[in-house]
Amino acid sequence: MQSPVSMLMSSDDLVVAERSHTLLEIWELMVESSIQHIPIVEGDELVGLLSSWDIARYAVDNGSAALGAILAGDAMERNLVRLHPKATLREAADKLADGGFHALPVADDDNALVGILTSTDIIRYVATGRLRDE
Numbered sequence: 001m002q003s004p005v006s007m008l009m010s011s012d013d014l015v016v017a018e019r020s021h022t023l024l025e026i027w028e029l030m031v032e033s034s035i036q037h038i039p040i041v042e043g044d045e046l047v048g049l050l051s052s053w054d055i056a057r058y059a060v061d062n063g064s065a066a067l068g069a070i071l072a073g074d075a076m077e078r079n080l081v082r083l084h085p086k087a088t089l090r091e092a093a094d095k096l097a098d099g100g101f102h103a104l105p106v107a108d109d110d111n112a113l114v115g116i117l118t119s120t121d122i123i124r125y126v127a128t129g130r131l132r133d134e
Helices: 023-033 052-062 065-066 091-097 119-128
Strands: 036-042 047-049 103-107 113-118
Touching: 023 036, 023 052, 036 113, 047 052, 047 065, 047 103, 052 065, 091 103, 091 119, 113 119
Parallel strands: none
Antiparallel strands: 036 047, 103 113
């Protein structure tokens, strides 16, 4: 588990959204892309994260019709726990477990989003022993 997260994270065709997207637009992106978490960016900079659970909670609290009026910038998690591409899988697993997270964005020294690592990525690695680049 000393391999860097850059060897396991999703980075190709990374699906992202902007603060100005509505929760409905983001939900549709998630369904279309079969993903549960979406980084929110401003240019290349990571500024937030939304999960399908976050959107479901907004739908329950405000009614599903309200999803078209709520912006990502108002609903996203801003106080992110991030990973650096050189962080080890052990560090990533610890952060996921300690924080009760299912996904962590991976950002470089300039806070530019370079990928996302999910608990599914780590489980797949533990089960198969294979890194993404192998």
